[in-house]
Amino acid sequence: MVKLFFLVFILHIILISNILIINSSAATEEFEPEFGLAPEIDGDIDKGDDEWENASKEEILLKSESPTNEGLPVDIWVLQNNSALYISVQFELEDSARHLEEFIGIIISESESESEFIDAKIVQFSGLGGPSANFNYLDYYIRNDMFFQDSETNGDGAAKLHGNKIIYEFQIPVNESEGDDDRDVSLDFGETYAFKIVYGQSNTYPDDIKLSNVIEIEIAYPKIETRDPVEKALFIVAIVAFSSLGGIYGLYIYKIVVVGKRIKKIGR
Amino acid sequence: MPKFKKEQSRTPKSRKISDDVLMLESVRISALLGGFFLALSLLFNGTELFFDGIILKLIPSLTPLLQKEFWVIFDNIIKVAVILFTFFFMMISVGNYKEFTGKPIDLKEIVLLVGLSLAQTFRNLYVFIFTLIGLVFLLVYLYLIQES
Numbered sequence: 001m002v003k004l005f006f007l008v009f010i011l012h013i014i015l016i017s018n019i020l021i022i023n024s025s026a027a028t029e030e031f032e033p034e035f036g037l038a039p040e041i042d043g044d045i046d047k048g049d050d051e052w053e054n055a056s057k058e059e060i061l062l063k064s065e066s067p068t069n070e071g072l073p074v075d076i077w078v079l080q081n082n083s084a085l086y087i088s089v090q091f092e093l094e095d096s097a098r099h100l101e102e103f104i105g106i107i108i109s110e111s112e113s114e115s116e117f118i119d120a121k122i123v124q125f126s127g128l129g130g131p132s133a134n135f136n137y138l139d140y141y142i143r144n145d146m147f148f149q150d151s152e153t154n155g156d157g158a159a160k161l162h163g164n165k166i167i168y169e170f171q172i173p174v175n176e177s178e179g180d181d182d183r184d185v186s187l188d189f190g191e192t193y194a195f196k197i198v199y200g201q202s203n204t205y206p207d208d209i210k211l212s213n214v215i216e217i218e219i220a221y222p223k224i225e226t227r228d229p230v231e232k233a234l235f236i237v238a239i240v241a242f243s244s245l246g247g248i249y250g251l252y253i254y255k256i257v258v259v260g261k262r263i264k265k266i267g268r
Numbered sequence: 269m270p271k272f273k274k275e276q277s278r279t280p281k282s283r284k285i286s287d288d289v290l291m292l293e294s295v296r297i298s299a300l301l302g303g304f305f306l307a308l309s310l311l312f313n314g315t316e317l318f319f320d321g322i323i324l325k326l327i328p329s330l331t332p333l334l335q336k337e338f339w340v341i342f343d344n345i346i347k348v349a350v351i352l353f354t355f356f357f358m359m360i361s362v363g364n365y366k367e368f369t370g371k372p373i374d375l376k377e378i379v380l381l382v383g384l385s386l387a388q389t390f391r392n393l394y395v396f397i398f399t400l401i402g403l404v405f406l407l408v409y410l411y412l413i414q415e416s
Binding site for chain 2: 234237238241242244245246248249252253255256259260263267
């Protein structure tokens with residue numbers, strides 16, 4: 001009897017731990033973005049301009065609470081520079097699976113904690129696949145799980161459909177002085193923040209969020225720029241060449257002035 | 269006493285001085301114009317702010333309709349043009365100055381001016397090539413107008 005009880009107890013513990021592990025929303029990926037050139041936020045990846053070249057790229061699964069939903073695999077690209085964090089969310093959907101309206105949102109926590117989400121940046125797409133396809137970038141702040149639209153839009157976002165693939169691009173300022181505005185999260189260098197990537201359809205936030213997953217991003221400190229030796233050499237050559245040119249020009253002007261004075265003297 | 273003041277005829281010496289003043293004025297104006305374009309060249313061919321900043325980064329974002337390649341060409345045209353204008357005005361100024369001092373401009377000075385013009389193009393091969401072609405055309409043009 002004791003043995004049976006012990007066996008049931010062990011099984012119970014195993015089951016509970018499994019449920020806890022499955023339901024836990026711990027961040028699936030941790031990003032330490034590289035520094036790179038700021039991409040243009042237009043829903044296009046311009047390869048000619050090496051846009052997103054240094055981005056950290058990972059595939060994650062946006063999950064639903066419903067166990068029957070397989071979720072949506074998305075590519076997440078993260079890039080940073082001194083003034084902003086850039087996030088691109090890309091995925092493919094067959095025409096039959098696509099809705100006329102959809103959105104991708106980035107919900108940002110004040111810290112690594114997933115219980116402190118206070119800011120939401122959303123790109124809402126409408127008329128997808130049609131001639132009047134259009135998107136809106138929206139900035140919300142969150143209080144008690146309710147979304148309120150921010151009167152001042154912070155950051156930028158865009159989206160574009162390329163065949164079956166849709167590309168969302170976001171730009172979120174970093175290291176901004178918060179001031180009195182606590183409606184936008186202040187992303188500071190050296191800190192890690194939780195970002196919830198959400199997918200939904202109509203513009204009812206947060207009720208229409210269908211899929212989500214959390215990632216963590218560490219906002220890196222700006223790198224101390226070291227000059228390329230060739231650039232350094234060119235810089236020195238520029239100083240020498242233009243200083244010599246300036247010197248010769250100055251000497252020439254001096255000569256003209258002296259001759260001018262002499263002419264005036266003779267004239268008198 | 270004569271009723272009309274007799275117009276004083278200018279002596280050849282005073283005429284010479286007045287011509288000299290005019291010539292010196294031309295030397296000065298062309299040297300100042302040369303200096304103005306040299307300063308522009310310093311900005312566009314020497315400093316990083318203008319070299320790869322103003323034209324290629326600021327203007328395309330203000331006028332997104334035009335291709336980036338257009339602005340690259342436009343940027344290079346400005347760089348070549350400011351060097352050629354500097355050379356043109358300095359050549360006129362030095363030529364007039366030499367004539368003023370009684371000597372013709374010699375090969376040494378032409379080579380020095382060409383060399384100084386090409387020295388400004390060291391950061392960009394396209395600017396170097398087109399400046400070289402431009403300098404040849406300018407030298408031929410100046411030689412021909414001198415001959416005529």
